[in-house]
Amino acid sequence: MNAEATPSSFLLPAASLWRREILRFVRARSRVIGALATPFVFWILIGSGLRDSFRIPGATASVNYLEYALPGTMVLIVLFTAVFATISVIEDRKAGFLQAVIASPVRRSAIAMGKIFGCSTLATAQALIFLLLAPLLGIPLSATATLLSAGVLLLVSVGLSALGLLGAWYMDSTQGFHAIMNLVLFPLWLLSGAFFPPSGAASWIGWIMSVNPMTYGVAALRHAMYPDGRDWGPGVPSFGLSIVITILFAVAMTALATNAVKRRE
Amino acid sequence: MVVCEQVVADHREPKPRACRADIVTVRGLTHRYAENLALSDVDLAVEEASLFALLGPNGCGKTTLFKILTTMLRPTAGGATVAGVDVVTQRAAVRRRIGIVFQHPSLDDKLTVRENLVHQGNLYGLFGKPLATRIDELLSRFGVASRTNDFVEKLSGGLKRRVELAKSLLHRPGVLILDEPSTGLDPGARLELIAQLRELRDSDGVTCLMTTHLMDEADRCDCVGLMDRGRLVALDTPSALKATIGGDVLTVDTLDPRALAADITFRLAAVAEAVDGAVRIECSRGHEFLPTLIEMFPGRIQSVKIGKPTLEDVFLHATGHSLAGTTQPEAEVN
Structure with missing residues (x-):
């Protein structure tokens, strides 16, 4: 395939596929509402319910649970949007759209990148909208914090979109995708420190949390939102380590997804 | 982006009818899906700037042949070239030179006609003003210019098929490969489709190779290959084929x-x-x-x-069963 590959067989098609992903999403209002409203309701209900009964074991300052759960809720938005946006690849295959893309001279990596970056753009944008609500609820947010958070959210989205594409590429039904993804995603999110801190959990849970790549995504976002530092209790990985693991996760998932697109036509 | 121009310029010149060469050649093509022999030692050649139909019942192997010629499937044995390029070893080059019309339209319903075509052009390295001009040209040629900004989901089956045809021609391919292009079309729209393909053949020198299970459709082509159970059982012009019955x-x-x-x-x-x-x-x-x-x-x-005699009679004569033949299991799986 590489003999005739040209610059225009990667960037232009990838950008075109990316653009299509965005167009389809903004035209489907229910998807926008669902992806934003579900985590919001979840956050308000759980956060308010646990507001005063929550205390991070080992932390010096006390943290309001609404505040504790905010970064995790944003990762949840990213997770929902990114992974379920990749379902579209199953519909694209069924509706016939994908066959023309596959039969074109476009590089396979461009097909994967268009999808992954399309879905991660959507996910990042949705999570950012949510982040902008934070100051309204008394959570301070500087320009640095916003930029850093956007960067972290994009990294997390890329990894999750690629994971979604990897799963969806081989599947022929959206029902199957939902079943498998719920099985993988919910524990991934629950054990990421988004919902409860590692310091108060049973030791085996703590061990799982330390090998869960999402733990580092949530931690990176906690650090990014508070560039001046904030005590999240013991067991939350450092900013540097979190960023490195999050990047590694994104790169590894993208490589796997691209490889999947190359292997099955 | 000089490259794009090169792609567009390829294989456009229609050659004079007298000295036309074969633009598609198939040699000893064989394909097996596990136990199923879908194609068995098929040889054929398609003349440049002609309309060629592969006629046969469901499961005769024509879709497998379509997939191999469009580089979507690698054959078990044998080979084929399209526009002088090998479909197994030079897949990217083949893809640049062919236009494909799928049995089920490959349009995105949630995008407008123009958005669909712009996207397709981008996939083939076309963009900007040249692409916009090409889109306008093709849409007016196929009589869908007034629907340019409509969502595809609002179009009828016949109009979708025309947009699909425009989509496949954006990069000016020399060869158009169509898989059961009349699926879902009423008889009027089917005649219109053939007329459009003839027009492409005559004015642009485009070679059209299509699969069909409809005898009257094959009858309107320049050359017909009859397929049955993975074999090519007859190959000639419709009149020559019918003359064999006499x-x-x-x-x-x-x-x-x-x-x-x-x-x-x-x-x-x-x-x-x-x-x-x-x-x-x-x-x-x-x-x-x-x-x-x-x-x-x-x-x-x-x-x-x-x-x-009709092509149906020719088929019966050659195979002992009718085109609607339901005697064999569906051999074409994805």
Whole structure:
């Protein structure tokens, strides 16, 4: 395939596929509402319910649970949007759209990148909208914090979109995708420190949390939102380590997804 | 982006009819899906700037051949070239040179006609003003210019097919490969499609290769390959194929086709076969044969149809069963 590959067989098609992903999403209002409203309701209900009964074991300052759960809720938005946006690849295959893309001279990596970056753009944008609500609820947010958070959210989205594409590429039904993804995603999110801190959990849970790549995504976002530092209790990985693991996760998932697109036509 | 121009310029010049070369060649092509032999040692050649139909019932292997020629499937054995390029070893080059029309339109319903075409152009390295001009040109050519900004989901099946055709021609391919392009079209739209393909052949020198299970559609092409159970059983122009039968074809409706066929063969020394609940007789002088037939079997004949041979007759003659044949299992799986 590489003999005739040209610059225009990667960037232009990838950008075109990316653009299509965005167009389809903004035209489907229910998807926008669902992806934003579900985590919001979840956050308000759980956060308010646990507001005063929550205390991070080992932390010096006390943290309001609404505040504790905010970064995790944003990762949840990213997770929902990114992974379920990749379902579209199953519909694209069924509706016939994908066959023309596959039969074109476009590089396979461009097909994967268009999808992954399309879905991660959507996910990042949705999570950012949510982040902008934070100051309204008394959570301070500087320009640095916003930029850093956007960067972290994009990294997390890329990894999750690629994971979604990897799963969806081989599947022929959206029902199957939902079943498998719920099985993988919910524990991934629950054990990421988004919902409860590692310091108060049973030791085996703590061990799982330390090998869960999402733990580092949530931690990176906690650090990014508070560039001046904030005590999240013991067991939350450092900013540097979190960023490195999050990047590694994104790169590894993208490589796997691209490889999947190359292997099955 | 000089590269794009090169792609566009390739294989456009229509050659004079007298010295046309083969633009698609297939040699010893064989394909197996696990236990199923979908294609068995197929050889064929398609002349440049012609309309070629692969005619056969479902499961005859024509879709497998379509997939191999469009580089979507690697054959088990044998090979093929399209526009001088090998479909197995030079897939990217083949893809630049062909336009594909799929059985089920590959348009995105949630995008407008123009958005769909811009996207397709981008996939082939086209963009900006040249692409916009090309889109306008093709849409007006196929009479869908007024629907440019409509969402595809609002279009009828016939209009979708026209947009799909425009989509496949954006990068000016020399060869157009169509898989059952008339699926979902009413008879009027089917005729229109063939007319559009002829027009492409004549004005742009585009070679069209299509699969079909409809005899009247194949009849309107320049050359027809009849396929059955993975084999190419006949290959020629429709008139030459029909001439191999010669004379007339009589179709006799009767309550017991088997017995009647046997009796006709025995008493009239004619070739009579029981096919699809009727008796089919090929004879050189039908008008003379007909009165004899009716007088000889009073009460056993319900109706008789006399006609010139069709491609259906050619297919029957070559395979012993009809085009609608349901005797074989579906051999084409994805």
